[in-house]
Amino acid sequence: MSKEENPFKKMPTILMPDELMAKALRRGEKVANEMRKKELPWLLKARYVEEHKVRTIASVVADNLQKVIDKTPPVRKLPKFYQEMVEVLVGVDEFKKSLGAFKWASELVRKLGNEYAKKIRKARTPQQAGKLRKEFVGRVKSILNQIHPEMAFVAVAREKLKNLPTFKNLPTVVIAGYPNVGKSTLLKKLTGADVEINNYPFTTKGINMGYMEDIQIVDTPGLLDRPLYERNDIELQAILALNYLANLILFIIDASEFCGYTIEEQLNLLKEIKELFKVPIVVAINKIDLVEDEGKIKNIEEKLKEIGVEKIFKISADKGIGLEELKEYFFKKLLFTNRENIKELANENNN
Numbered sequence: 001m002s003k004e005e006n007p008f009k010k011m012p013t014i015l016m017p018d019e020l021m022a023k024a025l026r027r028g029e030k031v032a033n034e035m036r037k038k039e040l041p042w043l044l045k046a047r048y049v050e051e052h053k054v055r056t057i058a059s060v061v062a063d064n065l066q067k068v069i070d071k072t073p074p075v076r077k078l079p080k081f082y083q084e085m086v087e088v089l090v091g092v093d094e095f096k097k098s099l100g101a102f103k104w105a106s107e108l109v110r111k112l113g114n115e116y117a118k119k120i121r122k123a124r125t126p127q128q129a130g131k132l133r134k135e136f137v138g139r140v141k142s143i144l145n146q147i148h149p150e151m152a153f154v155a156v157a158r159e160k161l162k163n164l165p166t167f168k169n170l171p172t173v174v175i176a177g178y179p180n181v182g183k184s185t186l187l188k189k190l191t192g193a194d195v196e197i198n199n200y201p202f203t204t205k206g207i208n209m210g211y212m213e214d215i216q217i218v219d220t221p222g223l224l225d226r227p228l229y230e231r232n233d234i235e236l237q238a239i240l241a242l243n244y245l246a247n248l249i250l251f252i253i254d255a256s257e258f259c260g261y262t263i264e265e266q267l268n269l270l271k272e273i274k275e276l277f278k279v280p281i282v283v284a285i286n287k288i289d290l291v292e293d294e295g296k297i298k299n300i301e302e303k304l305k306e307i308g309v310e311k312i313f314k315i316s317a318d319k320g321i322g323l324e325e326l327k328e329y330f331f332k333k334l335l336f337t338n339r340e341n342i343k344e345l346a347n348e349n350n351n
């Protein structure tokens with residue numbers, strides 16, 4: 001299985017103008033100290049020291065800014081799910097604009113560094129060389145202050161984006177259903193013990209992920225477990241973004257209603273999710289071990305058929321009943337059809 005990373009994990013810490021300036025000046029001073037040890041005529045030495053200071057400051061600042069650009073993945077090349085996340089969490093346009101400011105500043109500082117280094121080489125006195133260096137430092141400070149808002153914006157964006165969970169580019173099942181219907185029990189049963197819990201910015205409960213061969217199964221507590229009218233805009237967008245992650249939704253119904261929600265309520269949530277998602281939805285009627293009345297299950301099945309659910313499973317996640325059939329279905333549906341075919345299939349379903 002390929003090991004992929006959240007594409008924002010590689011973004012470096014973003015230094016603010018004062019921090020970056022202090023770092024550059026420290027390095028400049030260090031280089032200057034080395035130069036001072038050299039045996040040279042006084043004017044030549046003064047020029048030499050100041051020129052190296054300027055060049056060092058310019059390259060520390062310009063390289064640092066350029067590194068941010070280089071280590072930030074271009075949004076348009078990201079998987080669609082992460083593109084959506086950038087839009088929801090930070091705003092794609094603002095993000096691009098801010099990185100543009102980094103580029104502008106980096107190039108300008110490098111150019112100024114060259115210009116001032118040349119001027120210093122022609123300085124007629126040590127004082128003049130020192131004055132030129134000070135002028136250069138002042139200009140770099142002012143450039144950094146000018147892009148301070150963009151630096152702060154990218155720093156906040158990085159904090160939000162680097163904590164997104166790492167989804168693998170594998171066929172993905174997203175589990176939905178009210179709390180306590182058995183979602184995490186099923187996830188554990190299907191994927192073994194190694195369920196990862198990741199932070200997810202839209203829910204305090206995190207996101208649970210597991211792998212069944214090359215199928216990724218994701219449980220999103222807090223997202224697909226209550227009616228949509230209770231959602232704010234950001235949550236709705238986060239839910240919609242799951243469209244780009246999911247190839248299939250597995251909706252779980254607790255037939256025993258011990259979860260605290262009636263069958264009617266659960267079916268209503270299913271209808272909402274079905275309307276929102278462009279991918280096929282299958283339903284697992286769970287906790288059948290707790291329901292003695294056969295008629296009740298039949299009744300649920302009838303209603304699911306009316307809603308137009310394409311496949312229904314009767315399971316007990318806890319007792320391990322019906323899970324083999326579910327697994328086989330996933331393998332057949334997700335591994336023997338590639339992702340694009342699945343998406344096409346989903347679009348056909350919705351047209």
Ligand SMILES: Nc1nc2c(ncn2[C@@H]2O[C@H](COP(=O)(O)OP(=O)(O)OP(=O)(O)O)[C@@H](O)[C@H]2O)c(=O)[nH]1
Binds near residue numbers: 186225288290
């Ligand atoms: N008898 C029985 N109990 C089950 C079954 N599936 C889950 N449970 C129990 O139902 C309770 C809730 O299960 P969870 O897996 O935590 O439910 P969940 O949907 O993940 O809940 P949230 O994390 O709140 O969203 C637990 O006590 C499980 O042991 C089942 O098939 N049969």
